[in-house]
Amino acid sequence: MGQEAITLLQLNRKIKGIIDDAMLMSVWVKAEIGELRVNRNGHCYLDLVEKDESGDHLVARARAMIWAHNFRMLKVYFESTTGQPLTTGLKVLVKVSVQFQEVYGLSLIISDIDPSYTLGDLARKRREVLNRLTEEGVIEMNKELELPEVVQKIAIISSPTAAGYGDFVHQLDNNPYGIRFYYHLFSAVMQGDQAEGSIVEALEKIFNYSSFFDAVVLIRGGGATIDLLCFDSYWVAYHIAQFPLPVITGIGHERDESVADLVANTMLKTPTAVAAFLIERAASFLQLVDEKAYLMTEMAREKIQEEKKKIDNFSRVYVPTVKTSLQRRRSKLELLVGRLPITVSQRLGNAGYGLKRYEERMVMASKNRVSFNHQLLNQYSLSLRKLPTRILNASRQKLDFLEQAKNSNDPVRLLKRGYSLTYHDGKLVKNISMLKEGDYITTRFIDGEMSAKVENVRKLKKRV
Incomplete structure (x- = not known):
């Protein structure tokens, strides 16, 4: 080439x-x-x-x-x-x-x-996430949830080894008011590439028990800005914004707020600040309860004093009246007691006379009843003596009638009178419909039987 x-x-x-x-x-x-x-x-x-x-x-x-x-x-x-x-x-x-x-x-x-360019790019990404959450209408959803007066059952999202988690738990357990908190850790990675997915997974686990907890606490012990970039993530913020429980953040930012802070129900700087917030909130509620209890006690005491005064006034007005009424009733009762023997004697005399009259009437009524029943028994006895005779005569007449009917329907007597009986297959032929052409029949007379074959079957017309 x-x-x-x-x-x-x-x-x-x-x-x-x-x-x-x-x-x-x-x-x-x-x-x-x-x-x-x-x-x-x-x-x-x-x-x-x-x-x-x-x-x-x-x-x-x-x-x-x-x-x-x-x-x-x-x-x-x-x-x-x-x-x-x-x-x-x-x-x-x-x-x-x-x-x-x-x-x-x-x-x-x-x-x-030039580090300012990188800072500007991170800020731009953060603005894009906030704008997207705003356009989707979810950025204020978690803030609109009402945080309970006492947050006592807490779902914690944190790394189990984070110093912030240890400080948070220690502060809750050793609060000066003796308030008992129930908390459960849903472990998550809080920095690096895996942090975003780990935090979202922890939220999804808490969602399965959302009816039990009062709120979610998302905490970590601070760190470099790059370690906290996961809290500017769209998906972390999206899940926090739409979570059915109030979310409280204590991520550890000292300079500015993350997107997670902005969409959470309540944002605090550090885990210890979150613990202090929950403790003081519960303590304030207990103080309010104590104040209400004190006010109710004072109101009850005042009401008792008022009622006691009313009773004293009633006593001064009604005691003399009651004494007079009792004296009047006592006098009337003594009068009735003095008249009681005479009244009892009269009542007993009247009752004795009435009993004697009632006894005489009972004796007379018993005699009349016995005499009536005796007559009734005589009538029943006479009727019973005649009843067998009547029954026997009726039975004898019925037997005579049955005997006559039997004799009149006796087949032998019918045969003697010139009638005959025809059978087919051993059955008495009662009408022509029981026979057909080709059938063999047997006819019985008084002095014998004959067999024949049916050659023609003809039905007679009914007479009108």
């Missing part, structure tokens, strides 16, 4: 020359950190990417690095300004120089970084 060819080294040298001639030695570039790693020598290697507007597809990609001596300074500067370390997923504005080496190819050497 006659085409002229150059070596790969020659090609790479040409590319290097073109890049060097372009003077791309100091360019500010906006990109997203796709990967980041630091080797043992302290050099930082990055994979910078750019995605399309949907965020689903890469449109550009380049390798970059920060030399160890420069990385130590940029790292401290970035973290002190933003409150978070350089990590994957952050959008950064970096000053780079473009280098091309014949062996390693194209690479970007980062010499500076």
